[in-house]
Amino acid sequence: MKKFDAIIIGSGQAGTPLAFRLAKVGMKVALIEKEHLGGTCVNDGCTPTKAYVASARRMWDAMHGAELGVSIPAGAKADLKKIKTRKDSLVKTSVDGIKQGIQESEKLTLLEGEAKFIDQKTLEVNGDKLTAELIYINVGARPASPEIFADVHHLTNKSILKLETVPTHLIIIGASYIGLEFGQMFRRFGSKVTIIEQGDHIIHKEDEEVSNAIREFLAEEGVKFKMNSKVTQAKNTKGGIQLTLETNGKASKVSGSHLLLAVGRKPNSDLLNLEKTGLKPDKKGFIPVDDYLETSVKGIFALGDCNGKGAFTHTAYNDYEIIAQNSFDGKDRKVSDRITTYGLYIDPPLGRAGLTIREAKEKGYKVKIAHKPMDEIARAKEKGETKGFMSVLIDADTDKILGASILGVGGDEIISGILNVMYSQQPYTVIRDSVVPHPTVAELIPTMLGDLK
Ligand SMILES: Cc1cc2nc3c(=O)[nH]c(=O)nc-3n(C[C@H](O)[C@H](O)[C@H](O)COP(=O)(O)OP(=O)(O)OC[C@H]3O[C@@H](n4cnc5c(N)ncnc54)[C@H](O)[C@@H]3O)c2cc1C
Ligand SMILES: NC(=O)c1ccc[n+]([C@@H]2O[C@H](COP(=O)([O-])OP(=O)(O)OC[C@H]3O[C@@H](n4cnc5c(N)ncnc54)[C@H](O)[C@@H]3O)[C@@H](O)[C@H]2O)c1
DSSP: OEEOSEEEEOOSTTHHHHHHHHHHTTOOEEEEESSOTTHHHHHHSHHHHHHHHHHHHHHHHHHSGGGGTOOOOSOOOOOHHHHHHHHHHHHHHHHHHHHHHHHHOSSEEEEESOOEEEETTEEEETTEEEEOSEEEEOOOEEEOOOGGGTTSOOBOTTGGGGOOSOOSEEEEEOOSHHHHHHHHHHHHHTOEEEEEOSSSSSSTTSOHHHHHHHHHHHHHTTOEEEOSEEEEEEEEETTEEEEEEEETTEEEEEEESEEEEOSOEEEGGGGSOGGGGTOOOOTTSOOOOOTTSBOSSTTEEEOGGGGTSOOSHHHHHHHHHHHHHHHHSOOOOOGGGOOOEEEEOSSSOEEEEEOOHHHHHHTTOOEEEEEEEGGGOHHHHHHTOOOOEEEEEEETTTOBEEEEEEESTTHHHHHHHHHHHHHTTOBTHHHHTOOOOSSOSTTHHHHHHHTOO
16 A cells, blocks of 8 residues: 555646645645546647637638738648647647656656545555545546447547548537537638537527627638537448437438537546545536535545536636645635636637626626627727627626626637626726727727716
């Protein structure tokens, strides 16, 4: 039996920085990773997809030069092999950085293998047993894969990143983060793209206006949507796959060269033998934790996607901060202090913070809404990128900002300014009365708030 001060299962966006921090304060730490250092974000999530989004944008620029008076000779072509090589190099740099950090740390031991509990505080990896009083679970999630697709060739967010030629017709199941980001980028790389969604709105968590605007501009680029559609049959064909759909009671068929499943993610908690620790995941497989990320077993914590408190890299990293700062910096940080925020990295992007209008109304807030279409903003017009709008939601009783959606050029960056005011718990009037550089898209936020009725 090997004894450690702390064991971390999974080298994701919470586990990796935590391993370094624990080792830095002198603890003997084991970091267990079954697949790849850095986890999903680095290897098959944020880093690769945002690298591809950047290549897709260059492709779009090449096709749209004439709109801004620039003649670009015809013949722009996405070379997926080169796009992948660039991505692989970005991923490698990140992973090598983690490897080097581990090699340089005397207190940190990396164990490459899959961890399983064999009793409350003991784990087994590759036949070795190890124990610690403190155990941090950071096992992340994997792509969900409905039974109906089990026997047809299909891609996930992992395998699609291994392709070296552009699919002729990519069918995507699921119109949310993964489906929309991959859908637009492959459309721009030259694929025909059809997205099949069971619901009646794409990116269903958002307000209807956001969802409709995104659908409209993706459709304008040629992405086809089949809404309210369920796959009732899937089969392999000579040229790819054929799906039978049921849409509002009507049957139809769609055939494509490739199929991507983007129907959500399943926590990896089922791989851990959790019952040996006395822990029980919830119905969706998330490991229940308190506001300080501790499970019902003292000394065992769950961080990142597997605890169901967030599904993003910044939420996983914040979980690390909560543990580290409460343990070593005398702070009292809690999950419930976190304000929801994320980007959807289509082009133009969506930056989101706080509540949607629907959520605010459901919670009983009396709301004031400031709203500005991008086509009324000088800088957006100058850039020739006028799709989308900005909207900020205000609590009519307190003047505090409840939420915001910035859909449009720079929206993923602009949202942080609004988020900072939300964290500082100041009223919206602080932004309304601020002076912002001209000409920027953000300069219209004070104007928009000034127009608030
Ligand atoms: C295609 C895609 C794009 C994304 N884009 C974004 C984005 O732009 N912005 C954003 O904020 N988020 C994005 N995300 C989400 C983000 O990647 C995750 O929220 C984040 O990686 C979660 O980190 P984590 O630390 O919880 O787990 P992970 O990063 O998933 O790491 C968990 C690690 O645990 C390992 N592991 C699992 N079980 C065991 C075991 N039993 N023993 C040992 N090791 C184990 C896994 O191999 C993995 O390396 C994206 C996700 C996907 C799939
Ligand atoms: N920009 C980002 O931050 C980013 C990007 C990519 C992924 N992610 C993370 O990855 C996670 C997973 O994303 P996702 O898009 O796979 O899942 P999701 O859970 O957000 O959406 C899945 C979609 O698939 C639809 N769906 C499910 N089953 C279906 C079926 N059988 N037929 C048709 N439609 C079906 C659902 O209605 C839903 O719209 C998200 O939680 C997100 O946090 C984040």
